Amino acid sequence: MKKPSKKREIEYCKVCRLHHDHGSRHKYFPRHKDLLSTFLDRFRTKIADVRFFLKNPSVLRPQEQSQNRVWCVFCDEDIVELGSSFACSKAINHFASSDHLKNIKQFLSKNGPAMDCIDDFRISEAGVAKWEKKCQSLGNEDASSFKGSCGQLSGTSNDIHNNLAFKTMDKIENVPAQLINSHHSSDVLPLQYNTNKYQISHSELPGVAHYGSYLNMDSSHLPLHTDPPSNLPGNGFGKHVIPSRSKDYPSNQDQERKQIKGSYSSPGEVGMTSISSSHSNDACGNVHSGAPPPWLDANDGNSSNVQLNQSDMSSSFQAKIPGKTRKLNPNRVGAAWAEKRKIEIEMEKRGQTMNSKVDADWLPNFGRVWQSGTRKESRKEFEKEKRKLVKTESISTESEPVKIQPYISKRARRETGENGSG
Amino acid sequence: MSSLLLKTLTKKEEIDRIIRDTIDEVLVLRFGRCTDTVCLQHDDILAKSVTDVSKFAKVALVDVDSEDVQVYVKYFDITWFPSTVFFFNAHHLKLDSGTADHTKWVGAFHIKQDFIDVVEAIYRGAMKGKMIVQCPVPPERIPKYQLLYKDV
Numbered sequence: 001m002k003k004p005s006k007k008r009e010i011e012y013c014k015v016c017r018l019h020h021d022h023g024s025r026h027k028y029f030p031r032h033k034d035l036l037s038t039f040l041d042r043f044r045t046k047i048a049d050v051r052f053f054l055k056n057p058s059v060l061r062p063q064e065q066s067q068n069r070v071w072c073v074f075c076d077e078d079i080v081e082l083g084s085s086f087a088c089s090k091a092i093n094h095f096a097s098s099d100h101l102k103n104i105k106q107f108l109s110k111n112g113p114a115m116d117c118i119d120d121f122r123i124s125e126a127g128v129a130k131w132e133k134k135c136q137s138l139g140n141e142d143a144s145s146f147k148g149s150c151g152q153l154s155g156t157s158n159d160i161h162n163n164l165a166f167k168t169m170d171k172i173e174n175v176p177a178q179l180i181n182s183h184h185s186s187d188v189l190p191l192q193y194n195t196n197k198y199q200i201s202h203s204e205l206p207g208v209a210h211y212g213s214y215l216n217m218d219s220s221h222l223p224l225h226t227d228p229p230s231n232l233p234g235n236g237f238g239k240h241v242i243p244s245r246s247k248d249y250p251s252n253q254d255q256e257r258k259q260i261k262g263s264y265s266s267p268g269e270v271g272m273t274s275i276s277s278s279h280s281n282d283a284c285g286n287v288h289s290g291a292p293p294p295w296l297d298a299n300d301g302n303s304s305n306v307q308l309n310q311s312d313m314s315s316s317f318q319a320k321i322p323g324k325t326r327k328l329n330p331n332r333v334g335a336a337w338a339e340k341r342k343i344e345i346e347m348e349k350r351g352q353t354m355n356s357k358v359d360a361d362w363l364p365n366f367g368r369v370w371q372s373g374t375r376k377e378s379r380k381e382f383e384k385e386k387r388k389l390v391k392t393e394s395i396s397t398e399s400e401p402v403k404i405q406p407y408i409s410k411r412a413r414r415e416t417g418e419n420g421s422g
Numbered sequence: 423m424s425s426l427l428l429k430t431l432t433k434k435e436e437i438d439r440i441i442r443d444t445i446d447e448v449l450v451l452r453f454g455r456c457t458d459t460v461c462l463q464h465d466d467i468l469a470k471s472v473t474d475v476s477k478f479a480k481v482a483l484v485d486v487d488s489e490d491v492q493v494y495v496k497y498f499d500i501t502w503f504p505s506t507v508f509f510f511n512a513h514h515l516k517l518d519s520g521t522a523d524h525t526k527w528v529g530a531f532h533i534k535q536d537f538i539d540v541v542e543a544i545y546r547g548a549m550k551g552k553m554i555v556q557c558p559v560p561p562e563r564i565p566k567y568q569l570l571y572k573d574v
Binding site: 329335337341363364365367368369370382386 | 434435438441442443445446493496497498499509510511512513514515516523524525547548549550551552553569
């Protein structure tokens with residue numbers, strides 16, 4: 001007697017986003033495996049962004065705290081950086097926590113793949129310790145340069161102009177106001193009035209400053225001007241950074257990340273550091289020398305705000321265009337003929353003289369209305385009919401005209417014959 | 423007017439060339455006369471739709487009065503005008519529209535969309551390796567005609 005099969009519970013797979021009753025077999029299904037790999041790759045890019053801030057800690061402004069958030073797929077929670085002073089600090093602490101590790105193990109055992117990729121999704125404690133040290137050093141630097149600026153900053157933070165600057169779409173006007181709030185050093189005088197792009201392009205100030213945490217800002221926040229390097233008042237652009245503030249800004253983003261020493265500070269803190277000039281004399285060249293941008297040379301997964309260059313766009317479009325550039329179905333009608341014909345056409349284009357003259361009797365593959373049998377047979381039938389037609393026509397043209405004569409009987413012919421001989 | 427927009431073929435060589443040079447696209451050949459009213463209506467629909475189907479189809483007109491073309495008129499068993507024959511990679515594709523003749527579309531299309539639907543159905547069938555496809559046009563818009571067996 002057969003045992004009744006167990007009714008399996010219906011479970012929800014968050015990778016495939018569907019309910020199933022496959023039980024533990026579900027994780028071996030090929031569709032699940034494909035979706036899992038894309039699912040994990042997506043999370044890997046997110047954690048790569050967080051790892052960037054692990055290596056290059058930067059101060060987080062309160063305005064951008066709400067934007068700096070990560071959804072942890074293993075723990076099913078949203079990590080928002082509210083109240084944290086450094087970018088991705090809560091995320092870093094979360095990814096290093098034991099709860100997160102436990103959830104990763106649970107997820108991998110339920111959904112596969114093997115456990116060897118655990119380290120891809122967490123941050124080690126050693127890394128966190130290094131990051132904390134860097135943050136402390138950053139904090140010390142900020143504290144030392146932050147002298148008597150609190151009052152002004154709080155005043156400016158209440159300034160209507162600055163509040164509007166955060167809200168309006170005019171990013172060029174935004175940036176100077178934000179920068180005024182965030183950058184204070186003994187070399188920089190606080191502005192008495194709101195600047196606009198024309199003032200920025202024509203002003204000069206000593207001192208060089210630099211930003212961090214570009215990832216949290218839209219590149220459109222940055223002013224677009226292509227003036228030669230000049231040190232600008234309170235806007236944080238240094239000699240080596242200004243060329244990047246043109247529309248080619250993203251091209252130097254990677255270089256700037258490497259150059260980041262200081263931090264992009266909130267209104268409550270100060271941070272301006274200089275960029276060492278050795279980086280500017282890079283053998284790779286820059287926008288002005290016409291060198292290729294770094295994202296075309298190197299694979300960079302961190303640049304979430306990098307604008308695609310024309311060549312990148314075209315190559316990505318080529319990859320995305322369906323139909324002609326993608327492999328066509330080999331089972332389509334006339335596939336073999338099409339491939340052969342394409343080769344012939346290519347050879348003709350190259351100049352190799354092929355038998356380009358088509359036979360005058362060539363006929364395409366056609367299934368006739370009254371066909372019985374294959375299309376080849378119908379073609380043969382047609383050719384037979386054609387030959388018959390040709391024959392009958394030729395016979396009718398070649399035959400001599402028949403002479404019409406009256407009928408002479410045999411007896412009469414005999415008699416005439418005898419009379420003739422006798 | 424539409425014959426100015428669409429290529430008109432008058433020789434067998436031209437027809438051969440267009441059939442052989444159309445690769446991985448549906449080739450629509452209309453057999454008819456540019457003076458016939460039904461052909462004119464049909465050509466108008468074709469001319470308006472040619473850009474919409476340009477990515478996967480090519481359209482050409484064949485003048486049945488030309489002597490050179492009579493071979494094809496006989497080979498394709500064309501007895502009614504206009505008749506539209508469909509090719510894909512030099513292979514003829516049949517269309518089952520519920521009429522007696524599955525080898526071609528006889529008559530004019532009522533609306534542009536019908537033509538586009540037919541060409542799309544043929545393209546999809548051809549890409550899947552089918553030599554005959556179901557006609558997506560509703561029966562009320564399919565022209566009716568009598569087909570004679572060998573002129574009987």
